[in-house]
Amino acid sequence: MAEPFLIGEAMTGGYGGADILHDCTIAVEKGEIAVIVGPNGAGKSTAMKAVFGMLDLRKGSVRLDGQEISGLSPQARVAKGMGFVPQTNNIFPSMTVEENLEMGAFIRTDDIRETMAQIYDLFPILRDKRRQAAGELSGGQRQQVAVGRALMTRPSVLMLDEPTAGVSPIVMDELFDRIIEIARTGISILMVEQNARQALNIADKGYVLVQGENRYTDTGAALLADPEVRKSFLGG
Amino acid sequence: MEPLNALISLSNFMLIPALAYGSQLALGALGITLIFSILRFAHFAHGDTMALGTAAVIGGTLFLQAQGVSIDPLPTALLAIPIGIVVMVLYLLAADRLVYKYFRKVKAKPLTFVMASLGVMFVTNGITRLFMGVGETRFEDGQRFLFTVREFRDFTGMAEGMALRSAQAITIITALIVMVVLFWFLNRTRAGKSMRAYSDNEDLALLSGINPERVVVITWTITAILLVLAGTLYGLDKGFRPFNYFQLLLPMFAAAILGGLGSPIGAIVGAYVVAFAELGITYAWRRVFSYLMPEGLEPTSMMQLLPVDYKFAVTFAILVIVLLFRPTGIFKGKVI
Numbered sequence: 001m002a003e004p005f006l007i008g009e010a011m012t013g014g015y016g017g018a019d020i021l022h023d024c025t026i027a028v029e030k031g032e033i034a035v036i037v038g039p040n041g042a043g044k045s046t047a048m049k050a051v052f053g054m055l056d057l058r059k060g061s062v063r064l065d066g067q068e069i070s071g072l073s074p075q076a077r078v079a080k081g082m083g084f085v086p087q088t089n090n091i092f093p094s095m096t097v098e099e100n101l102e103m104g105a106f107i108r109t110d111d112i113r114e115t116m117a118q119i120y121d122l123f124p125i126l127r128d129k130r131r132q133a134a135g136e137l138s139g140g141q142r143q144q145v146a147v148g149r150a151l152m153t154r155p156s157v158l159m160l161d162e163p164t165a166g167v168s169p170i171v172m173d174e175l176f177d178r179i180i181e182i183a184r185t186g187i188s189i190l191m192v193e194q195n196a197r198q199a200l201n202i203a204d205k206g207y208v209l210v211q212g213e214n215r216y217t218d219t220g221a222a223l224l225a226d227p228e229v230r231k232s233f234l235g236g
Numbered sequence: 237m238e239p240l241n242a243l244i245s246l247s248n249f250m251l252i253p254a255l256a257y258g259s260q261l262a263l264g265a266l267g268i269t270l271i272f273s274i275l276r277f278a279h280f281a282h283g284d285t286m287a288l289g290t291a292a293v294i295g296g297t298l299f300l301q302a303q304g305v306s307i308d309p310l311p312t313a314l315l316a317i318p319i320g321i322v323v324m325v326l327y328l329l330a331a332d333r334l335v336y337k338y339f340r341k342v343k344a345k346p347l348t349f350v351m352a353s354l355g356v357m358f359v360t361n362g363i364t365r366l367f368m369g370v371g372e373t374r375f376e377d378g379q380r381f382l383f384t385v386r387e388f389r390d391f392t393g394m395a396e397g398m399a400l401r402s403a404q405a406i407t408i409i410t411a412l413i414v415m416v417v418l419f420w421f422l423n424r425t426r427a428g429k430s431m432r433a434y435s436d437n438e439d440l441a442l443l444s445g446i447n448p449e450r451v452v453v454i455t456w457t458i459t460a461i462l463l464v465l466a467g468t469l470y471g472l473d474k475g476f477r478p479f480n481y482f483q484l485l486l487p488m489f490a491a492a493i494l495g496g497l498g499s500p501i502g503a504i505v506g507a508y509v510v511a512f513a514e515l516g517i518t519y520a521w522r523r524v525f526s527y528l529m530p531e532g533l534e535p536t537s538m539m540q541l542l543p544v545d546y547k548f549a550v551t552f553a554i555l556v557i558v559l560l561f562r563p564t565g566i567f568k569g570k571v572i
Binding site (some may be wrong): 067071074075077079084086089090091092093094095099102103107149 | 425429430432433435436437439440441442443444445446
């Protein structure tokens with residue numbers, strides 16, 4: 001099998017002290033959705049941050065489209081086509097929605113209006129609120145701004161750290177629909193989710209992490225059907 | 237009752253001077269609020285760097301005067317402002333390289349930065365005194381008045397007179413232009429927006445590819461422009477004396493905090509509130525009321541709430557009241 005579009009392979013490391021990740025592998029194919037689930041403290045967000053270069057790996061490597069990127073800083077990875085939406089503080093609150101999107105495209109030197117129009121098509125509510133300060137929007141709308149900001153660089157991979165944290169179930173479904181739509185345009189999605197059942201529902205690939213190690217790896221549907229996984233991680 | 241004469245008297249002794257003083261404070265407070273929101277510390281060296289900047293402008297003025305350059309009726313100092321700005325941009329960037337950059341690298345606490353800026357303040361103060369001494373230097377030339385009290389009285393035939401000094405008019409007009417340009421820069425240009433983004437969310441700005449060191453350089457440059465302008469206008473208006481500039485630190489900080497730290501519009505509003513409060517509370521209202529009150533009820537006292545010597549007490553009181561009851565200021569800024 002050909003190598004996945006983005007892969008963090010056999011990653012071991014942490015934030016300086018003890019290792020959090022142990023020989024952990026996360027990968028996503030072109031245009032697919034990969035979801036990382038697992039109990040609290042399993043190292044889900046850490047695994048994602050490791051792929052994005054926000055912590056030092058002692059072992060393992062990260063490759064994007066076959067290219068070794070382990071040594072690059074997060075900013076350099078953005079330039080390479082990776083978009084990252086942090087879990088919190090992921091917008092510029094005092095700036096307008098439109099300015100947030102402009103800042104997302106800061107490294108671009110070409111015309112950004114077309115990308116902006118695409119994002120307004122994806123999230124129509126943002127078009128209505130484009131002159132409003134992003135900090136004044138509701139939780140769900142802020143997440144849309146955050147995702148939109150990350151999409152402004154036209155990334156080939158979009159990484160989302162718990163995009164549905166703190167939003168209502170209806171907004172969550174809506175966000176997942178949008179994420180599927182983004183994946184259909186050929187952008188690979190790698191996300192960490194608390195709502196494991198719903199997330200695996202839309203996932204092409206699921207990774208169940210426990211204590212920084214891969215416990216189960218399979219397609220989203222297979223994981224949902226697996227009685228072991230259901231019993232341990234999905235509440236029956 | 238003669239309300240018009242009351243208004244003229246009030247304008248002459250209170251409104252116009254307060255407007256000019258408020259404009260000078262506003263330019264200073266804008267610098268303080270910018271540094272606070274971008275570099276995230278209270279810049280205690282602000283008053284003394286303002287003095288050094290003005291000293292550079294005075295040096296430039298003397299040089300130009302010696303060359304016989306003049307833009308009469310405007311003061312020569314206006315022509316020397318670019319010299320002062322260049323000197324202060326270089327000075328502040330050097331201070332940043334030598335002092336603040338290290339503390340940014342080790343991610344020092346804001347208080348460490350404040351203490352470092354206190355150090356820069358003492359050094360700057362020393363340099364200024366080395367060149368200028370501690371006495372007063374007057375460097376205003378050109379036409380001193382747009383119109384004098386006598387001219388005004390002859391022209392209007394009113395009992396009260398009003399004068400408008402060139403320095404006051406220049407101050408108010410310059411401050412207005414600078415504010416408009418600054419807001420245009422912050423809200424419309426890419427560099428300005430990147431500054432606001434960095435102030436809003438440092439980590440996300442980094443992720444978006446905004447270069448923090450560039451933002452820092454732009455911030456110091458704008459600060460240098462603002463403080464040279466503020467210092468020169470203040471000096472033209474009231475004469476240059478290093479110690480007075482150090483004392484301006486209190487009203488400038490009071491203005492920035494009252495308006496809401498990090499909010500440029502707040503800094504401007506705060507500056508005018510502080511200026512009008514300082515002058516209003518130390519102003520002798522007797523004359524104004526003698527025109528306003530019905531015959532026989534004219535005040536017999538000076539109607540002055542506090543002697544002029546206590547004007548900084550007014551500012552200090554404002555500062556304490558704001559910090560106690562509304563620490564975020566009028567426009568919801570950050571809390572120190």
